[in-house]
Amino acid sequence: MSPMTSDSGRTVTPLVDLHGRSAWSVLPPLILGFFMIMVDTTIVNIAIPTLTEAFSASLVEVGWVNSAYLLTYATLMLLSGRLGDRYGQKAIFVAGLVVFTVFSFLCGFSGELGSTPEIRWLIAFRALQGVGAALMTPQTMSMITRVFPPQQRGAAMGLWGATAGVATIAGPLLGGVLVETVGWEWIFYVNIPVGVVALWLAGGRLPHLAHRESTIDVLGVVLSVLGVGLVVFGLQEGSTYDWGHLWGPFTVWNTVGLGLAVVAAFVWWQHRRGDEALLPLRLFRHRNFSLANVDGMAVSFAMIAIFFPLTIFLQSVLGLTPIQAALVMAPGSLVSGVVAPFAGRLSDRVPGKWVVAAGFAAIGGAVAWLALTLDPDGPPWQLLAPMALFGVGTGLTFSPLSNLATSGLDARTAGAGAGAFNTTRQVGGVIGSAAVVALLSSRLGVTIPAAAQDVAQRLPEQYRQTFVDGITAAAGSADSASAGSFQPPDGMPDAVAAQVAAAAQEAVGRGFADAAAQSLVMVVVVLVVGVVCAALMSSGRPPADAAGGPADPEPAVAADPGPGR
Template sequence: MTTVEPPRSLVDLHGRSPWSILPPLCLGFFMIMLDTTIVNVAVPTLMKDLDADVTAVGWVNSAYLLTFAVLLLVTGRMGDKFGPRPVFITGLVVFTLASLWCGLSGSVEMLIVARAVQGVGGALMTPQTMSMITRVFPPQKRGAAMGIWGAVAGVATITGPVLGGILVPVGWEWIFYVNIPVGVVALFFALRNLPALPTANRSFDGLGVALSIVGMFLFVFGLQEGSTYDWGTIRGPITVWGVIAAGLLILVAFVLWQRHRGDDALMPLRLFHSRNFSLSNVAGAAVTFAMTGIFFPFTIFLQVALGMTPLHSALVGLGGSLLSGVVAPFAGRLSDRVPGKWIVALGFAILTGVVWVLSVLATPDVEVWKLVVTMCFFGIGTGCLFSPLANLATSGLDHRNAGAGAGAFNTNRQIGGVIGSAAIVAILTSRLGIEIPKAAQAAAGQLPEQARQPFLDAFAHVDQSALAGGAGGAFPTPEGVPADVAAQIQQAALDAVHSGLSTAVSQTLLLTVAILAVGLVSALAMKGVRPHPHGAPAPEQAAAAVGH
C-alpha cells in the first residue's frame, strides 16, 4: 500500500510559504558541498602537520566522497519510506558532530575515519533536499527554487578553497569547525520549518543495499589505492585489478537484482527509461568529477609551483565564487522559461574551455591575473549547471519515486566525484614521478660536473615532502660542497620541482577537459522539453513521464 500524496498546493505547511523550507535545506546542503572542496586548499598543510603523503591526504577527500556516494541510494529510499524530514534532521546531526570529530583528529588515520562518518551525514541529507523541493514546490515555481538550491551548490563548491584559504592559516582544524555553528542554525530551522510529508510504505531492499555498498567500495578502493601498490599485488593473491574487477562484477549483480525487484528496487531502473534523467546522471557525474579534477591539482600548483600562501591561492577563485552565486539563480529561473538542456550545455562549454586554458597556463612563470580571470569564467560555468541539471533530472518524478530519483541522481553525481578523486590522485602522482625527474635532468645541466650525479640521484625517487614544504628541505645539499655550489643545487632543485609539478598538473587537467566534453555531449543529446507553464501534472502523468 502507498499513501497518496495530496496535490502539492495542499501539502500542509501550517500556513507558511513553500519558500520557508529552503533555509534549513540550503544551509545543510551548503555544508555538504563546501566539504567536497574545502580540504583541497589544506593539502600541503595536512601533509606537513600530519606527516602524510599525497595518497593518504587524498583519502581525506575520498573517504568522505566514498561513504557519501555509496549510501545515497539507501538514504534516498529511506526518505521515501520514513519521510524526508526525520532523515534530513538525523543526517544534519551526524554531519555536525562528525565535523567536530574531524577538527579534533590528531592523525591522518583518525581524520579519514571522521571524514567517512561525515559522509554518512551528508548522504542522509542530500536526497531529501531535492525530494522536498520537488514535492513541495509547484512546477511553475520549482525552477526558481532549484535556482537557489543550485546557487548554494555552486557557491559552496567554489567557495570551499576560498574559505579554506582564510581558515588554514588559523589552523587546519577550522575548516571543519566552521560547520558547527552552521549546523546548529540549520537544525533550528529544520525542526521549525520542515513539514512531515506522506511516505511510501515499501519493503526495504537489503540485498540491494549490500551489493551497492560492497561493489562501490571495492571499485573505488582499487582506483584510489592502485598507485600505492604500483597497480599490482596488495596482499597474497589479492591484486589491485582483482579488487576493481570484483567491484564491477558486484555492481553488475546489483543492476540485475534491481531489474528483478522492479518498482520496489533500491534504484528502480524504469527511472532510466527517461532520456533526460539518464543523460542528467551522466552530466552530473561529469561536473562533480570536474570539481575534484580541478581543485586538487590546481591548489597544489598554486601553493608549491607559484609559492602562494593558502589564503592567496584561495583568492584566485574568489571572483568565480561570487559570479557563480550571481549566475545560478538566474539560470534556475531561466530553466522555467526555456529548455534547460541549453543552459546546461552552455555551462559545460564554458567549463571545458576554462579547464583547457588552465592546463595551458599551468607554468611556473604564469601571471597570476590570467588565472584569476580564467577562474571568473569557471564560476559562470558552474552557475549555469547545478540548478537546471537538477531540475532536468527530477522533473516528472511522482512522489513515490522522488526520493529514489533524487538518490539515484545524487549517487551517480557523487560517483563522478569519487572516481575523479581517485583518478586525479593516481594520474597526478604518476606524472609527478615522471616529470620531476625529467625536469631534474634539464636542471642538472646548469650545475658543476661534480655535483650533477648526486643531484640526479636525489631525484631518482620523488620525495613527496617536496609538495609539503618546497624542495629546499626535501633534497638536501651533498656534504662538502662550496657555499656557492650549494646555492646552485638548491635553486636547481626548486626549478626542477616547480617545472615538473607544473607539467604534471597540466597533463592531469587534460583528463578533466575530456570528462567535461562528455558532459557537453550528454547535455546536447537531451530532449529540449519546454517547462510546464501551469500547475502540477496529475500523478499518473508524472509517473508516465518517468516511464517513457
C-alpha cells in the same frame, strides 16, 4: 491550496499545501544543511599538516580523515534517497542533520579523548559524519522537486547550485582562517551553530510529505553499499597503495573489479524487483535522467581533476600560502554563486539542456585556458580570469542539470532518483581524483626529467648528470612538485650548490606545469562528453509519468502545519 504568484506575474499553484506559506519558505533549512555538507568535503584538506602534527600521524592516516567521510557519503546516498521515499523526506533530513551535527562536535572533541590524541577516533567520527551527510543530500533535491511547481523549480535549484559554488571556496578559506587562529577543532565546531539553526528551521518549515508504504529492499541495500563501497575505496585509495597490493589476496584492481561485479549483481537484482527495488530501473527509461547522471559524473570528475593539480601548483610551485591559494581560486566559486540563481531561472524559460551545454562548454574553455596559462614564472593573478570563466560554467551547469535529472520523477521515485543522481555525481568525483593522480604522476615521471635535461645545460659539466639523475629519482609523484626533494651531493661548492638548487626549482616548476597542463587535456575530453550528453537531452518538459510509471494520483500533498502556525 493557496495560489502563489511567480516573478513574471503568473499565478502558480504549489504542488504541496503549505497552509498559506510560499514554497520558498522550505529552502533555508535545506540550504543550510547542504552548505555544511559541501563545506566539509573541502575544509579538512587545508588542515592536513596541522592534523599530522597534532595526532603524530602519517599522511596516509590523516588522509583517511577525508576518505572516511567521502566513502560513507558516497556509498549510502542511494539508500538514503529510498529511505526518504519510504519514511518521508523531512524525517530522514532531520535525522541526518542531527547525526551530522553531533558527530561534528565529536570530531572536534576527538583530540581530547585519552591521554594521547589518536587519529582513529577522528577517522571514525568523520565516517559517521558522512552518514549524516548521506542522509541529508538526496532529501534536499527530492523535497525541492516535490514542493516547487515546474515554473519555479529551476530558480529553486539555482539557489541549491549556488550553495555548492559558495561552499567550495568557503571550505578552504574558512578552514585556513580557523586553523591559523583558534585551532583545527573549530573546522568541525563551526558546524554546531549552523546545524542547530537548521534543525530549528526544519522543524517549523519543512512539510511532512506523503510517503510510499513499501518494504525496504534489504538485499539491494547490501549489494549497493558493498559494490559502490568497494569501487569507491579502490579508486579513492589506489594511489596510496601505488595501485598495487592492499592486503591478503587483494590488490587495488581486483578490489575495484569485485566491486563492479557486485554492482552488476545489484543491477540484475533491481531488474528482478521492479518497482519494489531500491533503485527502480524504470527511472533510466527517462532519457534526461540517464543523461543527467552521466553529466553529473562528468562535472564532478572535472572539478576534482582541476583543483587537485591546481592546488599543488599554487602552493608547491608558486609558493603561495593555503589562504593565498584559496583566494586565487575564489573567483570560480564566487562567480558560480552569482550565476547559479540566474541559470536556474533561465532554465525555467528556455530548454535547460542548452544552459547545461553552455555551462560544460564554458568549463571546457576555462580548463583549456588554464592549461595554456600554467607558468611557474608567471604571476598568480593571470589565473583569475580562467577561474572566473570556470565559475560561469559551473554556475550554468549545476542547478539546471539537477532540475533536468529530477523533473520527470513523481512523488514515489523522487528520493530514489535524487539518491542515484548524487551517488553517480560523487562517484564521478572519486574517479576524477583517481584518474588525475594516476595521470599526473605518470606525466611527472617524464616532464620533470625532460625539464631537468634542459636546465642542466647551464650547470658546470661535471655536475650535469648528477643533477639529472637526482631530479629523475625524485620525479613521478605529486610530492615531487617540491624542489626540496632533491638534495645537492656533499662536497659541492656553495656557489655551485646555490646554482643547482635554483636549477632544481626551475626544472620541477616547469616539469610540473607541463604535466598538469597535459593532465587537464583529459578533463577537456570529459567535458566534451558532457556537452554531447546535454545536447542529446529532451527539450520539452516531461509529464509526471515520464519516468516510466503512472503519475502520482495525488500530487497535492497536505503539509503538517507544525506547532505555532
